Amino acid sequence: MNCRRCGKELNMDDVGLSRKMIHRATIQCFCVECLADHFELPAKILYEQIERYRAAGCSLFPPAPSSRLSMQRRKSPESPNPELK
Numbered sequence: 001m002n003c004r005r006c007g008k009e010l011n012m013d014d015v016g017l018s019r020k021m022i023h024r025a026t027i028q029c030f031c032v033e034c035l036a037d038h039f040e041l042p043a044k045i046l047y048e049q050i051e052r053y054r055a056a057g058c059s060l061f062p063p064a065p066s067s068r069l070s071m072q073r074r075k076s077p078e079s080p081n082p083e084l085k
């Protein structure tokens with residue numbers, strides 16, 4: 001599937017966000033940049049929205065291996081670091 005506006009190839013996040021922001025069953029999907037432009041929002045906000053939906057377990061946003069960084073930031077008991085608050 002490609003962005004209806006700029007023709008960029010869409011990933012699951014783009015499609016999921018289009019469905020969230022336009023219509024659950026929309027067949028007109030846009031890339032994050034075009035969605036941001038259309039809704040006059042910074043793309044950064046939309047990427048944050050995607051991460052929020054993903055964290056909430058939304059089925060439209062399957063967990064991506066590249067977004068596991070936040071998981072590793074959890075305090076791990078193996079490496080106690082009292083100075084780091």
Ligand SMILES: [Zn+2]
Pocket residue numbers: 003004005006007008030031032033034035
């Ligand atoms: Zn686009």
